[in-house]
Amino acid sequence: MSEHERYAEDLALYALDALQGEDRARVDEHLTTCAACRLELERLRGDTALLALSATGPRPPQRARQRLLDAVAREARVPKMVKASQRRSWWGWLGWAATAAVVIFALSLWQENSALRQNLVSASFRAAQNRRELEELRRIAAPILEPETQRVTLVAAKAPPQPQGKAFYLRSRGSLVFLANNMPPLPPQKAYELWLIPASGAPIPAGVFKPDARGNASVVNPPLPAGAEAKTFAITVENEAGSPAPTTPVLMVGVGE
């Protein structure tokens, strides 16, 4: 019996959270050094997911939704994605671009993984490869993505901070990442709304956002019509719930690159 076979049945119990005490500790220790058994554990957990998804029953009561959303609102937090550490700081566009590239690449990796799962055997090897690539990307991008990173952008001396926004739009995937800084604060019940301006036709809503205390904000993958072609992007001030069409003059508009 090979070492993996020796652990095979315990791994199934482990995947069910049914292995306790010394047996569990023994498997835990083995998993730290055995990639093949870690992969098998992932597969066994996937098998248990299939079992879970066979459960059917009534929908949860309506009050449960409100209870959750009330709890979420009580724990509301400021966006973590964009957080400047100095009053006049804003990221260099190289940083913006790298961040957007990582987000969009992660999305494409995920989509690739989804397609590959049609064939489990080959997909598991590709998924492992993608995972390594994603982890490497995360390692490389850590200084850009971590909220505690100190970000300082140098501008001409005595130049007042100007509101700026940068949109990264991948039309083929419908992926949009928008990052802004130095945005002026807004009155209560108001928010900025981002618009995708097509070559023809009405502006398309592309997300509502409020800047944090430092004037930073982000919009990540808002719902957009498939294949929408963007001539440019623009920003207006709207009610915080968002508007289906602009109701105020354009504050900021893309200049193209």
Place this chain on the structure above:
Amino acid sequence: MSSPQPQGSSADLALVLGLKSGDQGSMAELYDRYSSVVYAVALRVLGDTGAAEDVLQEVFLQLWRRPGAFDAARGSLGSWLAVITRNRAIDSLRKRRPETDIEDVVLSVAPDLAADAERTRAAEKVRGVMGGMAPAQRSALEMAYWEGMSHSEIANKTGEPLGTVKTRIRTGLIALRKAFQS
């Protein structure tokens, strides 16, 4: 907004990114997508609507507090939530502290189960496979999965050797996997 919502796993990933930036709307949409799955799993384990609602609340609040615990590169969100929910429900049923941190629950599952229709098809297939198992094997797997019984508890209850129970549980899970590979 009137623009159509993106569907499937990429939409899930976008919503999880929304959670990371503190977007409560993303939380509401994820709840609408997956609350039925989470509640059905919790209710199947606990058999009590109040207790199932508490687990539903706990699972989604954990996702809100720690969206980074779900690794999109490692499996679909629906499958991950189903596994987390089953584990939490079993912990609640057996009144024990959670053994596994949600960040350690990593899984690989063959079908992409992001859409309701895909989950319905998968559920029918699972019920078909379970129905085709020998009664002793089906029973061992169900006791382990839905009642959270250890292999020794199952062996005591059924009077079968420990090794036999272990083998039945493992081969039962592998049979499910093979059904989705073919």
